[in-house]
Amino acid sequence: MDYKRILTVQDISCVGQCSLTVALPILSAAGHETCILPSAVLSTHTAGFSGYTVRDLTEDLPAIAAHWKKEGIRFQAIYTGYLGSTEQIEDVKDIFRSCAAEGCVTVVDPAMADNGKLYPAFDEAYVEQMKTLAFGADIILPNITEACLLTGWPYREQYDEAYVNGLLDSLRAAGAKTVILTGVSYNEDTTGVVVLEGESRRYYAHKRYAKGCHGTGDVYASAFVGALLRGKDAYEAARIAADYTLRCIEVTRTDPEHWYGVKFETVLPQYIQTLN
Ligand code: PXL
Numbered sequence: 001m002d003y004k005r006i007l008t009v010q011d012i013s014c015v016g017q018c019s020l021t022v023a024l025p026i027l028s029a030a031g032h033e034t035c036i037l038p039s040a041v042l043s044t045h046t047a048g049f050s051g052y053t054v055r056d057l058t059e060d061l062p063a064i065a066a067h068w069k070k071e072g073i074r075f076q077a078i079y080t081g082y083l084g085s086t087e088q089i090e091d092v093k094d095i096f097r098s099c100a101a102e103g104c105v106t107v108v109d110p111a112m113a114d115n116g117k118l119y120p121a122f123d124e125a126y127v128e129q130m131k132t133l134a135f136g137a138d139i140i141l142p143n144i145t146e147a148c149l150l151t152g153w154p155y156r157e158q159y160d161e162a163y164v165n166g167l168l169d170s171l172r173a174a175g176a177k178t179v180i181l182t183g184v185s186y187n188e189d190t191t192g193v194v195v196l197e198g199e200s201r202r203y204y205a206h207k208r209y210a211k212g213c214h215g216t217g218d219v220y221a222s223a224f225v226g227a228l229l230r231g232k233d234a235y236e237a238a239r240i241a242a243d244y245t246l247r248c249i250e251v252t253r254t255d256p257e258h259w260y261g262v263k264f265e266t267v268l269p270q271y272i273q274t275l276n
Contacts, residue, residue: 004229005074007099009037009092010081010111010218016045017261018215019082019111023222029268030226030275035075037064037095040084046120047214048260054121056084061091065098074101079225080133081218082111082119089129093136105228108137109221113145116155135175139234141221143183147171160186168196180238182220193242195235204239206246213249215261220245223271230275244271 006027010019020036027034039061043053078100080092096106110130112122127149134140134150144167148155151170156163164184171179178197185191185208192205223244227237247270248262255263 002231003031003033004076005033005035005101006077006079006225006229007035007037007075007095008079008081008222008225009039009083009095011040011042011084012038013042013045015043015260016047016049016215017264018045018218022215022218022261022264023079023081023225025265025268026219026222026271027226029272030223030230032077032226032229037061039082039088045214045260056088058085058088058091061088061095065091065095068095069098073099075099075104076101077105077107077225077229079107079109079221081109081221086123086126086129089126089133093133096136105139106137107139107141107221107225107228108134109141109217110134110146110150111217111221113149114143114217116145116157118149131174137177139178139180139228140171140176141180141182141217141224142171143217144181147179147181150174150176164194165201168194168201172196178234180224180234182217193238195238197234202235204235204242206242209249209253211253213252213262214259215264216245216249219248219262219264226271227275232275240271240274243274247271 008023012020024034040057041055147167151174153167153170181194184194190205191208195202220241223241224237227240247267248264251266252258252262
């Protein structure tokens with residue numbers, strides 16, 4: 001197996017099964033050396049908890065990047081998620097430029113919004129700056145809300161294929177290369193992802209549960225990156241990640257105490273099997 005070194009840049013939510021506490025185990029399980037750059041440290045994630053603490057690590061990023069440059073450290077993939085500040089995005093772009101190994105794949109999950117709303121930490125300036133990161137990346141994984149924010153396309157709860165195609169056209173026109181558009185659902189029973197690559201648009205649909213779970217975007221993006229770096233093509237990686245995320249929801253949804261994340265650890269063996 002080809003052993004790859006990947007850098008993932010996202011926050012540490014100490015409790016809540018999202019961002020780095022999900023990305024690191026999933027990427028490691030996929031068999032990759034996983035280096036991390038914490039964008040911020042929070043006591044919990046911000047969706048459903050109140051009174052959480054936040055330490056923004058923006059100030060630390062330039063010195064960390066400078067050290068890596070001095071050591072000649074390079075990554076075969078760089079994958080970003082929830083970031084700590086608008087200013088930090090410039091530092092992340094600098095890391096894209098200076099720490100990429102030859103053929104490095106850059107993957108941006110513009111984790112900033114869902115269900116038509118920005119997460120509490122972010123504002124319009126963050127969205128503007130995120131565009132400069134996302135449209136320079138090889139692959140982006142927005143949900144519909146994030147794709148609307150990145151393009152100015154109007155957000156709608158009910159939509160059809162023509163709406164989704166228009167949204168994908170807008171992303172393409174704005175500079176997006178490969179797009180994995182998540183949470184695309186045309187009826188109550190199924191949801192799925194659209195994979196836009198060159199002229200090809202393919203939809204993968206699977207069972208939908210009425211109530212979503214927190215943290216599934218991060219589980220999905222991490223499982224996607226893990227599979228992609230194992231040599232799967234974008235559509236196959238998108239399918240593997242969707243099936244895995246669905247299993248995570250299935251083992252969690254009947255436990256009302258576990259409202260803040262998904263029990264992704266318990267089904268990691270199945271994810272690993274699908275990669276082999
Ligand atoms: O799952 C995305 C995410 C990551 N990190 C933090 C969050 C969220 C979503 O709300 O609050 C801190």
